[in-house]
Amino acid sequence: MVVQALRDQGVDVVFGYPGGAVLPIYDEIFQQNDIRHVLVRHEQGAVHAAEGYARSTGKPGVVIVTSGPGATNAVTGITDALMDSIPLVVLSGQVPTFMIGNDAFQEADTVGITRACTKHNWLVKDTANLSGTIHEAFHVATTGRPGPVLIDIPKDVQFASSTYTPPQKARTSHYQPPVKGDMDSIKELVEAIEKAKKPIIYTGGGVINSGPAASLLLRELVDSTNFPVTSTLMGLGAYPGTGKNWLGMLGMHGLYEANMAMHDCDLMINIGARFDDRITGLVSAFSPNSKKAHIDIDPSSVNKVIRVDIPIIGDVGHVLEDILKIWKSRGRKTDKEGLQGWWTKIEEWKKIDCLSFKQTGSVIKPQYALHRLEELTRDHDRYICTEVGQHQMWAAQYLTFNDPNRWMTSGGLGTMGYGLPASVGVQMAHPEALVINVAGEASWLMNMQEMGTAVQFRLPVKQFIMNNERLGMVRQWQELLHGERYSQSWSEALPDFVKLAEAFGCKGIKVDNPDDLDEAIKEMLAYDGPVILDCLVEKHENCFPMIPSGEPHNKMLLGDAKTKDAIGTSGAVLV
Amino acid sequence: MSALKIKKGSTKHSAYNLRPDFSDVIETHTLAVLVDNEAGVLARVIGLFSGRGYNIDSLTVAEIDHTGHTSRITIVTTGTPQVIEQIKAQLGRIVPVHEVHDLSVEGPSVERELALLKVAGLGDKRVEALRLADIFRANVVDSTLESFVFEITGTSDKIDAFAELMGPLGLIEVARTGVAALSRGQ
Structure with a gap:
């Protein structure tokens, strides 16, 4: 019955790990071929893989885990999906109803x-409600602000039979x-858009979640108004990174021009973002002179952190459509003179060239590694995942995203160990595409067991590990x-990644010299199968620009020569 | 460009001590929340308050529609206007929550609470307790030769006042229901 309900919901792949309390469901899976099951190596991996699948397809990801440890192992992934608004349906086994509360073997209050x-979550105590609950779960996970839901199914409920409720007849949720x-x-x-002299559009993951149409509407709005646009980490790709109005990412490690424009603007249009603390910096000094509009489907996101002047509760796609309709019907007006002055100012900020770096010496700079990765892969049908840390911020800064659903990263929760399993999920959804996980060695080790999954399912994921033998972001904060x-x-005691790759049955490459980097990347791309590329990079490189915590946007750090000298590293200093 | 503003070795700069400077006037609001009476719904509401650091001054819950299985939760909470707005929006986000009403802003409302107070004493104190109970229109619902249990209904302030008076007269136990509230008129 579970499998039938999943099939009727259009599910073609599930990520999971069997155990005592889900054996009846696994028995159903065994006896059918419509739904593929990806056997992960750890339940956290299953959830991140489902997140990667969901983020790259727009469809909900489905996870099956057993009771007790199966469910508790999934908690990190589920929390990650909640913070980043990723639709997931997690099915967990539970001990039989008559044993609940008895501290039974592998029982947890899931x-x-x-x-x-x-x-939302459900404990299904009666098989008659099982299929209806699954359909409702898909509805809740994908409607409004998406998010993870969990259905806890006791083993006796899985065994018992009952009448199946098809999706059309399932209880329509209020x-x-x-x-x-x-x-x-x-x-x-729209009136504010017509009058604005120094506008900025600040987009977030909500544009991606709203679907591809929302990204197209955003592009139309940006290009026809000629407003500058920036985005949060989660919203990269909604507006193309090569677009002429693109300012780059904003926030703690955002681009100078994006943050300065946010600070100095007179109209801020937040589309599907939530004024996260990594974005706002010091709240009391956040964009002091602007009128702020906020489009969000979740009313609790509005006025939570920043008071806004024009709150609009609704789906980004629908609202953008209405904005464009009204703006066009009123004659497509903007303050062109004001905008010209604004762009002149922005061009001045751009001249700072905050991402510039110099590759000198014999040690690979992480920025250079990503620069070369970008050059050598930009023409591919490419999906990028990341782990969490400095490499994640550099990837966001130095890689270009021209389409939505191409960028999978753990934003809200900042979960180290996200990227490898996410790349597995993305590759399952897009078997022909180039899927790269830009990783740090420490994050990558957190879920490295999923390399086994990649090998088993012949998923040619490319693990681009920028190895600085440090927890780089932690080290950076400790330094500053x-x-x-x-x-x-x-x-310390890092594994030999090449030998590790061989042990997993895939290819390992090691590179530690800038001159050999291109060849290593090409070798990684050419290999038909999963690859671990161990790219040894500068150990003490810091990630700039940076808004130090407790500072507003216009107090960005663009790198500090003194700091670098103090720690005795060679290499170029950012502007 | 700006030099490094933070001092080396300083530990004051953390991402988590950023405090918005919103109005800090603390208000008390009474919220009526209509929910599906399903397993765990109260835990969701309470978990929201504890998880996000909101206050609960009083909370009352009971099923009000036995056929439709809906319950009404009445919550008295305190916070700045910003926090109260967040509480309402966050409550509205819970899937089994149907409606959230802020009775403190939606017009006049009546609020009542029921309390049971056990007062033990002899002689003059016992007579005085009974006399005050009469003034407060409290009923005696249990009596022994040495004690009374009073039942009193009213606003929380009235019950506070009555309990305070009973203190020196031998108050030994109190049970209160928390506030139930309805808007006035139609």
């Missing part, structure tokens, strides 16, 4: 544990968040904020 990290924005507010925003006391932030 609905209790996951209540805080799911959008959960129906409105998608159309308030017209008066939209008109108010904790008096260079590098407490526990180095990676």
Whole structure:
């Protein structure tokens, strides 16, 4: 019955790990061929893989885990999906109903544990409700602000038989968040667009979640108004990175021009972002002189951190459509003179060239590694995953994203160990595409067991490990904020990644010289199968620009020569 | 460009001590939340308050529609206007929550609470307790030769006042229901 419900929901792949309390479901899976099951090596990997699948396809990811440890291992991934609004349906086994509460073997209060990290969850105690609950779960996961849901299914409920409820006849949930924005507010925003002299459009993951149409509408709005556009980490690709109005990512490690424009603007249009603390910096000094509009499907995101003047609750796609309709019907007006001055100012900021670096000497700079990766892969049908840390920020800065759903990263929760399993999920969804996981060695080791999954399922994921033998971001903060006391932030006793790759049955490549880098990347791309590329990079490189915590946008650091000298590293200094 | 503004060795700069400077006037609001009476719904509401650091001054819950299985949760909470707005939006996000009403802003409302107070004493104190109970229109619902249990209904302030008076007269135990509230008129 579970498999039939999944099939009727259009599921073609599930990620999971069997165990005692889900054996009846696995028995069903064994007896069919419509749904492929990807056997992961750890339940956290299953959830991240499903996130990668969901993020790269726009469809909900499905996970099956067993009771107790199976469910608790999935908690990190589920929380990650909640923070980044990724639709997931997690099915967990549970001990039989008559044993619940008895501290049975592999029993955990899964609905209790996951209540805080799911959008909603259910414990199904009666088989008659099972298929209907699964259909409702898909509805809740994908409607409104997407998120993970969990269905806990006791083993006796899996065994018992009952009448199947098809999706059409399932209980229609009252959960129906409105998608159309308030017209008066939209008109108010259009008037502000017409008058703005120094506007900026600040987009987030909501544009991606709203679907490809929303990205097209965003492009139309940006290009026809000639407004500058920036994006959060989660929203990269909604507006093309090669687009003429693109300012680059904003926030703590965002681009100078993007953050300065956010600070100095007179109209800020937040589309599907949530004023996260990595974006705002010091809240009281955040963009002090701007009128702020906020389009979000989740009312609790509005006025949570930043007070806005024009709140619009609705789906990004629908609201953008209405904005464009009204703006066009009123004659497509903008303050062209004001905009020209604004762009002149922005061009001045761009001249700072905050991402410039110099590759000198015989040690690979991480920026250079990503620069070469970008050059050698930009023409491919490419999907990028990352782990969490410095490499993640550099990837966001130095790689170019021209389409939505091409960038899988753990933003809100910042989960080290996300990227490798996510790349597995992305490759499952796009078997022919080039899937690269830009990783740091420490993050990568957190879920490295999933390399076995990649090999088993012949998923040619490319693991681009920028190995600085450090927890780079932790080290950077310790250098800047904790008096260079590098407490526990180095990676000692690292494995030999080439031998590790061989042990997993895939290809390993090691590169430690800038002159050999291109050849190594080409070798990685040419190999028909999973590859671990161990790219040894500068150990003490810091990630700039950086807004130090507690500072506003216009107090960015663009690299500090003194700091670098103090730690005795060679290499170019950022501007 | 700006030099490094943060001092080396300083540990004051953390991403988590950024405090927005919103209005800090603390208000008390009474919220009525209509929910599906399903397993765990109260835990979701309470978990929201504890997880996000909101206050619960009082909370009352009971099923109000036995056929439709809906419950009404009445919550008295305190916070700045910003926090109260967040609480309402966050409550509205919970899937089994149907409606959230802020009775403190949606017009006049009536609020009542029921309390049971056990008062033990002899002689003059016992007579005085009974006399005050009469003034407060509290009923005696249990009596022994040495004690009364009073039942009193009213606003929380009235019950506070009554309990305070009973203190010196031998108050030994109190049970309160928390506030139930409805808007006035139609």
